[in-house]
């Protein structure tokens with residue numbers, strides 16, 4: 001029986017008791033003992049309550065506790081890092097938006113566009129610094145990311161992108177012709193030159209989530225996995241977050257639930273978000289001959305110029321990770337179809353690997369807004385409720401940065417004037433939110449058509 005959740009996708013997608021099924025879950029060291037205090041029990045109090053145990057919530061908790069000595073407790077429906085943070089592709093990169101750079105500048109002006117991009121250079125550095133300062137291993141790979149032209153006509157876009165990234169935003173980039181790229185990185189049926197943005201790297205997302213969680217716990221944050229907030233009341237200045245086994249009282253609340261935000265938690269916010277499914281397959285380790293067949297010799301995370309983008313990277317043990325968007329329901333049957341489709345797509349782009357078996361398939365939500373930029377703010381009708389979300393599929397760097405920004409805002413160490421304009425303000429309500437899946441279906445068809453041009 002197909003059970004659709006009133007929250008847009010199949011109910012299974014919100015079942016935090018079930019593992020994501022990712023390769024990372026099989027590969028990551030377990031969470032350090034004592035980090036997760038387990039389900040909330042009894043009636044507890046704290047200064048700031050965080051809902052959501054991904055990078056945003058964990059970073060907010062970490063910085064509130066470590067930098068500002070604020071009493072913070074975090075509630076997460078599943079195990080810590082269960083959401084997108086523990087199951088993403090591990091591209092630590094920028095930018096967290098779906099606007100083009102030209103649109104960004106046109107809408108917000110050159111100064112704010114530059115502040116936005118500079119904040120995300122800082123975000124990438126924050127990820128590297130957090131793991132170094134707190135002494136955990138994120139299995140970092142590669143120096144930068146590659147944007148690959150998937151069709152001959154698309155190389156011109158990369159030349160334009162290189163110009164803006166270097167001249168307007170001061171980033172270090174390098175362009176490669178099809179031949180030079182094939183010589184140095186890999187060859188494929190959808191490789192017509194590429195742009196190397198030297199900022200960023202690949203990482204192991206669940207190692208990062210678990211390392212950050214352990215650091216937050218060491219700093220004094222109280223982290224409760226398997227503690228879904230199922231009801232939320234407010235009396236006077238006090239919020240009461242209710243789970244199936246306890247109550248957490250707090251004067252301030254951070255919503256860090258991103259694409260997994262249910263309308264039952266905060267309908268006003270949920271109706272402003274567009275969760276989109278992103279899917280990943282991972283192969284068995286490739287042999288040296290198989291790598292040679294595609295001339296593969298890079299650890300750089302790569303994405304291509306498709307509007308329905310493919311993203312891929314070689315993992316340290318030579319498993320190939322391949323990601324794509326496309327599934328619109330999250331149902332088990334559509335998951336099976338999506339996996340088969342992605343295996344076919346991978347085999348078309350990398351024909352020598354078309355028969356290589358995949359060992360893992362999983363999916364999760366990235367989160368978008370209709371204005372196509374992320375959001376950091378406080379609820380207009382209740383300034384004691386803060387949120388940071390909607391990183392448009394680029395949250396590995398941005399989410400920890402946004403969590404830190406929230407911590408600094410709550411501790412009054414910065415004001416909203418210090419947050420770049422593209423982040424500011426609650427996102428607009430989506431017209432007829434129940435039709436979001438149909439809007440996505442239309443966009444999918446349009447992008448599919450564009451990708452064939």
Ligand SMILES: Cc1cc2nc3c(=O)[nH]c(=O)nc-3n(C[C@H](O)[C@H](O)[C@H](O)COP(=O)(O)OP(=O)(O)OC[C@H]3O[C@@H](n4cnc5c(N)ncnc54)[C@H](O)[C@@H]3O)c2cc1C
Pocket residue numbers: 016051052053054055056057075076077078081082083084085086087088089090091092093227228229230256257258259260261262265278279280323362363364365366367388389391392393394395396397398399
């Ligand atoms: C398949 C996939 C691939 C991706 N690849 C990349 C990539 O390569 N690079 C990149 O930059 N970004 C990528 N992303 C996006 C990135 O993972 C996210 O932007 C980022 O992890 C968001 O972090 P977060 O903490 O805001 O949200 P999440 O990590 O999604 O955390 C939200 C948490 O809130 C919890 N929650 C929800 N409701 C409640 C409740 N009522 N009570 C308690 N807890 C609740 C959920 O269980 C969830 O764990 C990818 C995402 C996916 C799904």
